[in-house]
Amino acid sequence: MARKKFSTLTEPMFYLLMSLRGGRKCGIDISDYIMERSGGRVKLGPGTLYALLPEFEQEGYIKYVGIEGKRKLYELTPAGEKAYNDELARLKRCIDDAEEAKKDE
Amino acid sequence: MSEYVKRIMPYGSCDILETQQWLEEMSAKGLHFVSSGYFFAKFRKGEPKQTRYRLDFCDVIAGDIPEEKREMYEASGWEVIGDYKSDSVVVCTDDPEAVEIYTDAKVLAKPMRKLGAKHLAYWIVVLIMLGYVYVGPLDEVILGKISMVSYLLEIGTGRFIWTCFLMLAMLAELAAHFVSWRRLKRLRKVLAASGEMPACKPGRIRKAIGKVVTPLSVPVLILSVAQLFVMLVMLNGVSYGTAIDDRTSLPFPMLEEIDQSCTIDTEWSWFAEDTDIIANRILRYDEDFSIESSDEARLCYRLKYYDMRTAKMAEKLYDDLVSGIVEDDELQHARQMTTIYELNDAEITFAVEKASEYETGTNQYMVIRNGTQVEYIYYEGMQDLSDYTKLYVDRLNGEV
Numbered sequence: 001m002a003r004k005k006f007s008t009l010t011e012p013m014f015y016l017l018m019s020l021r022g023g024r025k026c027g028i029d030i031s032d033y034i035m036e037r038s039g040g041r042v043k044l045g046p047g048t049l050y051a052l053l054p055e056f057e058q059e060g061y062i063k064y065v066g067i068e069g070k071r072k073l074y075e076l077t078p079a080g081e082k083a084y085n086d087e088l089a090r091l092k093r094c095i096d097d098a099e100e101a102k103k104d105e
Numbered sequence: 106m107s108e109y110v111k112r113i114m115p116y117g118s119c120d121i122l123e124t125q126q127w128l129e130e131m132s133a134k135g136l137h138f139v140s141s142g143y144f145f146a147k148f149r150k151g152e153p154k155q156t157r158y159r160l161d162f163c164d165v166i167a168g169d170i171p172e173e174k175r176e177m178y179e180a181s182g183w184e185v186i187g188d189y190k191s192d193s194v195v196v197c198t199d200d201p202e203a204v205e206i207y208t209d210a211k212v213l214a215k216p217m218r219k220l221g222a223k224h225l226a227y228w229i230v231v232l233i234m235l236g237y238v239y240v241g242p243l244d245e246v247i248l249g250k251i252s253m254v255s256y257l258l259e260i261g262t263g264r265f266i267w268t269c270f271l272m273l274a275m276l277a278e279l280a281a282h283f284v285s286w287r288r289l290k291r292l293r294k295v296l297a298a299s300g301e302m303p304a305c306k307p308g309r310i311r312k313a314i315g316k317v318v319t320p321l322s323v324p325v326l327i328l329s330v331a332q333l334f335v336m337l338v339m340l341n342g343v344s345y346g347t348a349i350d351d352r353t354s355l356p357f358p359m360l361e362e363i364d365q366s367c368t369i370d371t372e373w374s375w376f377a378e379d380t381d382i383i384a385n386r387i388l389r390y391d392e393d394f395s396i397e398s399s400d401e402a403r404l405c406y407r408l409k410y411y412d413m414r415t416a417k418m419a420e421k422l423y424d425d426l427v428s429g430i431v432e433d434d435e436l437q438h439a440r441q442m443t444t445i446y447e448l449n450d451a452e453i454t455f456a457v458e459k460a461s462e463y464e465t466g467t468n469q470y471m472v473i474r475n476g477t478q479v480e481y482i483y484y485e486g487m488q489d490l491s492d493y494t495k496l497y498v499d500r501l502n503g504e505v
Contacts, residue, residue, distance in 0.1 A: 071173050
């Protein structure tokens with residue numbers, strides 16, 4: 001079986017999926033959302049974002065839904081939603097484990 | 106005074122980090138990148154600035170990136186300037202807070218592999234093409250079809266040295282670009298492992314070599330193309346050696362002496378003398394003609410005369426020329442080697458084609474060796490060339 005490309009999402013990837021949960025967006029809107037949501041902490045360069053979008057599309061996490069001016073619009077797919085939720089659950093478990101570890105100290 | 110200046114680009118398409126640093130250094134000197142051709146970059150003069158330059162080689166088609174990507178760059182504080190050697194797009198920012206264009210450099214691995222493959226393929230094709238044209242029939246020497254003597258004769262002294270020089274220059278270019286490709290490959294591995302673009306640390310020697318070898322590709326490519334042109338012209342027989350006006354005391358008979366019914370078409374006539382690394386004298390004499398009674402057919406008389414520097418070389422050349430007639434015959438003609446004999450110490454091979462491609466004349470070949478002298482004659486006409494064998498030998502002996 002082929003290895004799953006995005007078995008673990010990086011922080012910018014996670015925020016990218018998060019941005020599309022609120023509805024369809026173009027690249028610039030995604031970038032603005034990530035900047036605003038993370039308070040400028042998560043940095044996603046325009047080149048990286050532009051490269052990630054077709055890769056996520058190929059993976060089936062997002063889909064191209066149309067064009068607005070010269071900007072391509074994308075929306076989250078059920079597979080993308082699942083990947084986001086899985087990653088969120090994994091992060092929560094990480095936090096729970098960290099909290100428990102702190103109690104044990 | 107012009108607002109712009111041009112500079113030779115010291116780095117190739119594969120030298121991503123080095124090029125970025127070079128553009129930043131130029132900007133710090135007050136020269137701001139505007140555009141690039143294949144060899145030169147254009148800069149606008151201005152105040153020295155601490156500008157960050159980046160090369161983006163992803164999604165580049167015909168030296169440009171998609172409009173949406175351009176907008177994303179501009180929205181992120183980056184200005185898209187123009188292409189760099191058509192392989193990359195140069196972007197820059199004066200904002201120290203602007204996020205790097207590639208925050209996760211792992212995504213660059215695949216496009217970087219494509220860029221490297223394209224670069225390598227280009228230089229390999231150039232080497233094969235030019236190498237084949239320069240080296241010419243060396244493969245025939247290796248396969249034993251011809252001797253080194255014939256090979257060297259086809260090159261000639263001046264051209265041989267010139268060709269060797271260009272070949273060496275081309276090899277130096279290829280080596281430099283191969284090193285550049287290797288560096289890109291290493292960079293790709295670093296990116297795949299770390300996801301971060303490493304800092305550029307070009308060594309002084311590496312930088313010096315890059316600045317010399319990369320611009321050298323300009324004259325080397327221009328000279329190579331010029332060489333190709335010259336060779337093509339020579340192959341077409343437009344120019345070879347020094348034209349001869351004085352046609353007395355030649356070591357062979359002229360066409361008029363062989364075929365008195367001919368009308369020479371001077372448009373297709375040429376007669377030249379040359380010298381070579383292994384031959385004291387080379388004469389080439391070509392005449393196209395028609396028969397007086399029939400102006401429609403154009404027939405021809407081609408003769409090559411070599412005075413080789415040693416008898417051994419003459420023997421080898423003779424063997425090559427004879428076997429050339431035989432091999433050519435095996436491929437396409439019903440050529441019959443009718444006579445191989447000696448006359449007055451001269452070694453002679455005569456061949457005639459049974460079925461001529463032309464209705465008017467018969468294609469005939471004769472190769473004669475007399476000491477260090479070798480003659481190759483091709484005649485397409487109504488006469489029987491073998492009737493004149495003694496005349497050829499006597500001329501070689503200087504007896505007529």
